[in-house]
Amino acid sequence: TRLKYRYLDLRRPSVQKAIILRSKILRATHEYFDQHGFINIETPELGKSSPEGARDYLVPSRIYPGSFYALPQSPQLFKQLLMGAGFDKYYQLARCFRDEDLRGDRQPEFTQIDMETSFLDEKGVQDYTEGLLKKIMKDVMGIDLKTPIARMSWNDSMNKYGTDKPDTRYGMLIHDLSPIFKDSDFRVFSGVIADGGYVKGIAVKNGAKAYSRKKLDKKQDYIKRYHAKGLAWVKYEDGDFSGPVARFLTDEDKEALKKEFNLEGGELIVFVADKWKVCCDSLNHLRREFAKETDIIPKHVFDFVWVVDWPLFEYDEGRGRWVAAHHPFTMPDDEGIKLLDTDPHKAHARSYDIVMNGDEMGGGSIRIHKRSIQEKMFKALGFTKKRAYEQFGYLMDALDMGFPPHAGLAIGLDRFAMMLAEKDNIRDVQAFPKNANASEPMMHAPAPVSKGQLSELGVEVDSKYSDSVKKTEDHLEDEAQKDADKNSTWDKN
Known part of the structure; x- marks a missing residue:
């Protein structure tokens, strides 16, 4: 109903406040890039389909029947081509379109704060980004953002937070308990470790009294979607352990757990014993849920962190193949370039994400600027030579003409505005958004045509x-x- 009568909904002061906040971010962005010599260049919204990421929105051509334009998922290749043309500082508030299933932080059309530069390394791009964030936080929120922003490796982020989008506003970090239990008589744990898996856990302060067996059974049922086989737990109260796992703990195990988690009394400890990825996914979910339910997340705090040193590839279970962790135009690190010929899926990327309060605000990378490396990248992704040239021949030809080393980053404006406005849904910062079914109730779009x-x-x-x-x-x-x-x-x- 709110979206059907959006023109009335927009009259409400709380709704207008969020839209105005987004506008202030836009103004600060334009001012910052203008002050630093960036050129605002618009790139086309009718381009060629490149269905390597999300699904494209396609636009049929009347002049060329049977052929289609695609609306851009991002201006990635256009901005790289601008670097080859000699525009060494580009930015754009770019409209992007992705035909994907919607969530609270996604819409089919959104705006990116898009930047690309030549002759800068990771630190150079990050410095510009931090300057932009510092100005936005001051102009829009009245907050003095401390820089430089902390860096965290992808590996540390996954191991300590279970995700590449760590929420660093609170503790409750994930601990690897495999060294404690690798020789344990409790085969549920030691057996998993012997098979190459892990035992990991988190301690929830004051969780012993807050969580009953029934509540924890519900948590166990939920993490089955991450392929977790179960959830083990113990409580530490009055100097002793209780719960289903307690009777399997030796005195040495108990002392090791007390030292590992610095237990004081009243804690709940939950364990997941499984493959590394299952442990990460399950404990990331549990950590966030426990933090909300025990009310330990600080209010009105905006905590940024850079996540760096990413893998170049990740395995997509849905597609059953390796895909680029960011996109196929990301430069491997020096060791990764060598691995492209031998074992590409072990390669790491020269990429970086900016994360705030456990949500990805944006990401970027050093780009590939040599044809030979780009060809190896396509080959590692399973492209045939013919398919690579059908899809990206113009890029290969452009790289042949000489390209400067270049790098960039994009920040999701709408998601950033949603987080600063402390809203739960990206619709709250867009004037005329789509609903959860990707339709627009006011105009009844999409609709059949004649x-x-x-x-x-x-x-x-x-x-x-x-x-x-x-x-x-x-x-x-x-x-x-x-x-x-x-x-x-x-x-x-």
Whole structure:
């Protein structure tokens, strides 16, 4: 209802406040880049499909029937080509489009604060980014952001927080307990370790009394979606351990746990014994949930951290293959360049993400500026030579003409505004957003179009969708009639 009557919803002061905050971020961004000699260049919104990331939104061409433009998921290659053309400091408030399932922090169309520079290394890009963040936080929030922002390796982030988007506002870090339990008689733990897995855990202060067996059983059921086989736990109260795992703990185990977690009394300790990734995913979720439920997250605090030294590739379970952790144009580190020929999936990238309060604000990397390395990268991703040239031949040709070393970064403006406004949904900082089903209730978009329009474009709707289209048309007609009959002065006029 709020989105159907968005023009009324936007009158509310709380809604306007969030929209105005977003506008202030825009103004500060333009001022900062202008002061530092960046050139504002718009890149096309009608381009070529490159379906390596999310799904593209496609636009049929009337002049070239059967061919399609794609709306940009980002201006990545355009801004790299601008570096090759000699524009060494580019920025843009870029509109981006991704046809993906929506969550609270995602919309099908959004704005990126986009930056690219030549002849700078990681620190140079990070320095500019920190300067921008410092200005935004001061101008918009009245907060003096302390710089330089702390750096954390990807490996440390995963091991201590279970995620590459660490929330550093509070403790409750993940501990690797494998050294304690590798020789344990408790086979549930030692058996997993012997098979190459891990035992990891977190301690929840004052959690002993706050969490019953029933509540913890619900937590166990939830983490099954991360393929966790179970959740073990003990409580530490009055100098002793209790709970299902307590009877399997030796005196040495107990002393080791007390020292590891610096236990004082009243703690709940939860364990996950499984593969490394399962432990990370499960404990990341549990850490965030326990923090919310025990109310230990500081209010009105904005904590930034750089996550650096990323893997170049990650395995996509859904696609069943290796994909680029950021994108295929990211430069490997020196060792990674050598590994592209031998064992590419062990390579690390010269990339960096800026994270705030456990949410990714933006990310960037040093880009590949040599054709030979770019070809190796495509090969490692499973591209054939033909497919690489069909999709990215223009980039290969441009790299042949001589490219400067270059790097950049993009920050999600809408997500950043949502976090600063302390809203739970990105819709709250966009004037006319889509709903969770990617539709726009006020205008009834998307909607069927006339057969004449489709004919001009050489497009037909598959017969298996005809019933769905007819239902949508009938619904829209009914809605239009209701709207026409309601409060209408049409007949009088």
